[in-house]
Amino acid sequence: MSDRDLPNRQMSDCNTSDKALKQSPLSRRKFLGGMGVALGSSVLPAGFTVFSSAARASSDPVIKIGFISPRSGPLSVFGEGDEFLVEQVMRQFSQGLTIDGVKYALDIIIGDTRSDSIGASLKAKELIDGDHIDFMLTSSTPETVNPVADACEAAGVPCLSTTAPWESFYFGRGGIPGQASPFKWTYHFCFGVMDFAQLYIDQWQKVDTNKRVGALLPNDADGNAIRGLLLPALEKEGFTVVDAGLYENGTSDFTQQINLFKKEKCEIFNTFPFPPDFPVFWRQAAQKGLAKKVKVAQLAKAGLFPAEIESMGKLGYGLHSGAYWHKDFPFTSLSTGLSCAEIADGFEKTMDKQWNQQVGANAALFDAAISALVQSNDPKNKVALATALSQLQADTAVGRVDFKNGPAPNCARAGLVGVQWMKSKQGPWPLELPIVSNANLPSVPLTGTMTRYKLGG
Structure with missing residues (x-):
């Protein structure tokens, strides 16, 4: 040009x-x-x-x-x-x-x-x-x-x-x-929040878990809306939600929350953090043994962009997310x-x-x-x-x-589809993002099958 x-x-x-x-x-x-x-x-x-x-x-x-x-x-x-x-x-x-x-x-x-x-x-x-x-x-x-x-x-x-x-x-x-x-x-x-509820209820049933959800929600507009609306909807559908409580954006030590999720045997993890905060949490979760126990690691707000996942190396393979737009x-x-x-x-x-x-x-x-x-x-x-x-x-x-x-x-x-970050099998980019759940947006076809998170891919 x-x-x-x-x-x-x-x-x-x-x-x-x-x-x-x-x-x-x-x-x-x-x-x-x-x-x-x-x-x-x-x-x-x-x-x-x-x-x-x-x-x-x-x-x-x-x-x-x-x-x-x-x-x-x-x-x-x-x-x-x-x-x-x-x-x-x-x-x-x-x-x-x-x-x-x-x-x-x-x-x-x-x-x-x-x-x-x-x-x-x-x-x-x-x-x-x-x-x-x-x-x-x-x-x-x-x-x-x-x-x-x-x-x-x-x-x-x-x-x-x-x-x-x-x-x-x-x-x-x-x-x-x-x-x-x-x-x-x-x-x-x-x-909206209930779109997440519909998406998660469908997406999480694709993996065998104990239905115990560790929720990490910040003290901001997103976190407060999710806490007031999404968590009760999940509990109504039979999930046990372990809410780690308010935390401030930019927090650097998540030891307390990680220990709580381990103690409560949470096999599903769900969070809505500022993008820079999630890698901090997930690296600590890997170091302290939580990431090995989690079967569904569901992100929103963070985990939306390839660069975020690439920066985490093998820890990023298999993470689950929602997509409000997809190619x-x-x-x-x-x-x-x-x-x-x-x-x-x-x-x-x-x-x-x-x-x-x-x-x-x-x-x-x-x-x-x-x-x-x-x-x-x-x-x-x-x-x-x-x-x-x-x-x-x-x-x-x-x-x-x-x-x-x-x-x-x-x-x-506007609706959401469920996606999972996977190591690319071919193509110019390290990651691919198949659509694994479409209950919230059925006009969009599935392009992959959801699998459990495995530490290191």
Whole structure:
């Protein structure tokens, strides 16, 4: 791809050589992300990356879309595909997006939360107040989604989000069961806690265990939602849950929890930690003998990305997880024009990394966003766009997103499949990820058979 094909805003006073820009298809965007970029009479704050329709007439109205995610810090793995994905969206709409007979150019501005909820809130306010965006998109854990949504709700800016349990988004921000929604501008689609329950009940029955579950849940929005909803659902289905209690993200010594799980003879282990915390726990679990006794090691939030598992060596082979997107999903992405397999293949070729779940989930976010813009008939009208979100039914890279029949106001559901990290038998990557359970998303075919965890593979 040549430098002139990159969909960026024109830069002024950029003292960067053409040779440097041509070394990598991402180099110009990295340069833009590290400085303030002149935008007419305003200046975008540092830490943003900007994409614009390549073929824009000066008279075309512009839809400004903010996209906030963690691209540095402990959650940065969630954002590593952002620029690749947005480039695919901009290629798909390089000639603009026509809505109700009017052609609009697209500006997509990416902001980094630095894996911090305060950073997420500040980035949202900068885009809202400084760049006057029309539409906000955000994804990847409640620590990102909730503060960005709160900022948009306060400012009256339509916001669409994904990749955080919908209960964390709705109840975690003040929604109350049985009462009218307190939210007018913010909408979210994702799996929920009961989707995990359905998935785990099916997945764990594929291995013979004593049905004793050791639960390691942090003191955060995810951990609290899981503790209040998932654990009782598992117990109702005949599992004995041993809850190790609250722990703080970043904990370095899990001796107390490991000893408890060993004492209680837990053969199933389930956790929802910050990604950097799980390898710390699992290495200690191996050293202290717990990992030898566990037959199902089920991860969520951590264990979603190949790099995490690869970093653990043989300890990572056989770990179980859920997938909210997979390259073998039988869906197509409206915003990129690609199948799920093509998204994964394109990511691998562009980034020289194995595909990950978040690139497809974020494709679904843009799929739903484009559908909402079109269905609003007036995308610069914030009330019209929010109304379109409230009634949105759209096909995406994760399947059907339906806000008319969601589990709660302002929410739509997306499903999960069960997967298992296995040592690759062939192919360019060390790991493969067969789909071993589809009870929660039966439209997705199985591609493998679940086996028990065995320490060292």
